[in-house]
Amino acid sequence: MNNRDPRQPRVLVVDDERQNLQMLSVVLRNEGYLVDTADSGEAALERARSTTPDLVLLDILMPGMDGFATLERLKGIAGASTIPVIFLSGLEDLETKLKGFSLGAVDYVTKPFHIEEVRARVRIHLQLALARQSLVLEQASRLRSLASAQKRLQVLPSDLPEANFSVLYESAQEAGGDIYDVLAVGKGIHGFLVADVSGHDVGTSLLASAARALFRQNTGPMYSPEETFNLVNRVLAGWLPPGRFLTACYALLNRNTGRLSVVGAAHPPAAILDASGKARSLDVEGDVLGAFPDARFGRIDTRVSKGDRVVLYTDGLVENIGGGRTWNTEGDRVLRELERLSDVPLGELPSRLSAGLSDGTRDDDVLALAFEV
Amino acid sequence: MDASLPVLSRDEALGRLEGDVELWNEIRDIWLEDVANLMEGVSRALESGVPDALRRAAHALKGASANVGATRVAALAKTIELDATSADWDALREGVDRLRREVEDARRQLETA
Numbered sequence: 001m002n003n004r005d006p007r008q009p010r011v012l013v014v015d016d017e018r019q020n021l022q023m024l025s026v027v028l029r030n031e032g033y034l035v036d037t038a039d040s041g042e043a044a045l046e047r048a049r050s051t052t053p054d055l056v057l058l059d060i061l062m063p064g065m066d067g068f069a070t071l072e073r074l075k076g077i078a079g080a081s082t083i084p085v086i087f088l089s090g091l092e093d094l095e096t097k098l099k100g101f102s103l104g105a106v107d108y109v110t111k112p113f114h115i116e117e118v119r120a121r122v123r124i125h126l127q128l129a130l131a132r133q134s135l136v137l138e139q140a141s142r143l144r145s146l147a148s149a150q151k152r153l154q155v156l157p158s159d160l161p162e163a164n165f166s167v168l169y170e171s172a173q174e175a176g177g178d179i180y181d182v183l184a185v186g187k188g189i190h191g192f193l194v195a196d197v198s199g200h201d202v203g204t205s206l207l208a209s210a211a212r213a214l215f216r217q218n219t220g221p222m223y224s225p226e227e228t229f230n231l232v233n234r235v236l237a238g239w240l241p242p243g244r245f246l247t248a249c250y251a252l253l254n255r256n257t258g259r260l261s262v263v264g265a266a267h268p269p270a271a272i273l274d275a276s277g278k279a280r281s282l283d284v285e286g287d288v289l290g291a292f293p294d295a296r297f298g299r300i301d302t303r304v305s306k307g308d309r310v311v312l313y314t315d316g317l318v319e320n321i322g323g324g325r326t327w328n329t330e331g332d333r334v335l336r337e338l339e340r341l342s343d344v345p346l347g348e349l350p351s352r353l354s355a356g357l358s359d360g361t362r363d364d365d366v367l368a369l370a371f372e373v
Numbered sequence: 374m375d376a377s378l379p380v381l382s383r384d385e386a387l388g389r390l391e392g393d394v395e396l397w398n399e400i401r402d403i404w405l406e407d408v409a410n411l412m413e414g415v416s417r418a419l420e421s422g423v424p425d426a427l428r429r430a431a432h433a434l435k436g437a438s439a440n441v442g443a444t445r446v447a448a449l450a451k452t453i454e455l456d457a458t459s460a461d462w463d464a465l466r467e468g469v470d471r472l473r474r475e476v477e478d479a480r481r482q483l484e485t486a
Contacts, residue, residue: 019403019437026396061432090436112439114389115396 009126010034012053014044014070015088016062020111024057027115028122041065045073048080055126056085057109057118060096071103082132084125088113153212155182157347163190165371168350177204178314178365179212186221188256193219194312194369195248195289196267211236211246225252225263229289229297233265236290246289249312253304255373260304263297265289268315271334275307277342279335308373309346311338311353316364318357333357346372374448380475381482386442397441401483404441411437412476415453419462419469427465428457434472443479446472 038044060067090111177197264284287295318330350368418426435450
């Protein structure tokens with residue numbers, strides 16, 4: 001619905017027969033609706049684009065573009081895809097009805113019309129659309145509180161100074177799908193996690209919060225990093241809806257022994273800058289998390305020395321879908337930028353890195369986490 | 374088509390319109406204005422020999438006639454619509470001839486209703 005008086009919804013009636021248009025217009029106008037008419041599928045699409053109706057009554061059998069084709073195109077118009085469509089049909093066969101529903105129609109009315117029925121169906125679907133709309137608004141407001149809750153939950157460098165890290169987290173949406181965490185696993189031992197939940201909708205940020213808690217529960221001295229991933233994966237695989245998954249990179253730093261272990265799940269590689277100013281990437285093979293129960297995760301162990309810096313990031317740092325860049329090809333740019341920034345204080349490194357890699361057209365969450373051995 | 378069907382079921386049509394005589398009158402006027410064209414469409418489709426054209430033309434006439442309560446025209450047009458793709462064309466030709474006569478009967482009654 002748009003900014004019009006919500007008590008006067010706009011209905012678009014589409015039928016190639018004059019009589020039907022007239023009858024439905026009269027009936028709906030008498031009810032107080034604003035009514036637009038179109039006598040063809042083509043005209044209907046044009047109308048839908050220019051007036052954004054709240055509901056469409058759509059005839060199926062029309063010359064030229066029929067109702068099915070019109071419905072399909074309508075669903076492709078930005079801003080019109082959620083408009084409820086009730087189709088009008090003299091055909092009472094099940095196949096026609098099912099086809100309409102499969103294309104996204106919410107209901108149908110058979111001809112000849114019974115105006116009481118038309119009125120009732122129009123009313124109920126407008127009410128449903130309105131309820132759905134307020135639900136979305138309510139969710140958006142909840143998301144805003146969730147976003148601030150997420151912020152409160154995040155570990156800040158000042159909370160855990162002995163981990164010696166800094167972080168940049170910019171969320172593209174109200175609440176983001178990127179997560180990071182820093183865990184004190186033992187004295188001198190810290191875990192650093194960066195992950196990206198697939199998708200950019202309301203569910204994404206909820207999954208992100210849940211996934212973060214899950215990682216926390218499965219990290220500790222009794223778990224190796226890949227065991228942590230295996231455990232998290234098994235839970236997520238049984239729980240995530242189809243098509244949802246996470247990519248992640250986890251680095252476990254043991255300052256006591258000078259060992260760094262990195263585990264990856266289809267995530268951009270960790271980058272390491274040694275004290276001499278030379279950067280290299282720690283590429284780890286691994287499946288995504290949460291897509292299938294028997295996923296495998298690679299692990300790299302490497303020696304590190306005091307002063308070495310490690311950067312974990314999500315693809316938003318380097319990826320610009322529209323520009324055709326992906327992290328597969330951009331890893332080198334991160335290394336070169338990291339070398340250029342070898343003298344920057346650790347606290348500024350993530351934001352300087354982000355600024356150096358941005359071309360100003362970012363459309364994703366940006367997360368960069370840096371720590372120093 | 375059921376031979377016992379009335380030419381005009383005005384009350385039934387009015388029932389669908391919640392007794393709104395004014396609305397029915399409007400629909401009737403549109404029918405009277407359009408029916409010659411609709412019937413002409415059916416005749417032309419028959420001559421063209423294209424089953425889908427005949428199906429569509431009969432469908433249009435059926436819809437308009439059902440709305441107004443021209444019961445016999447609607448029923449016969451529906452038969453032609455359904456048979457257009459299957460029946461033999463001699464039978465369809467006969468059906469269209471009958472349809473033309475039914476349309477004239479309905480027109481006479483609707484003009485005075």
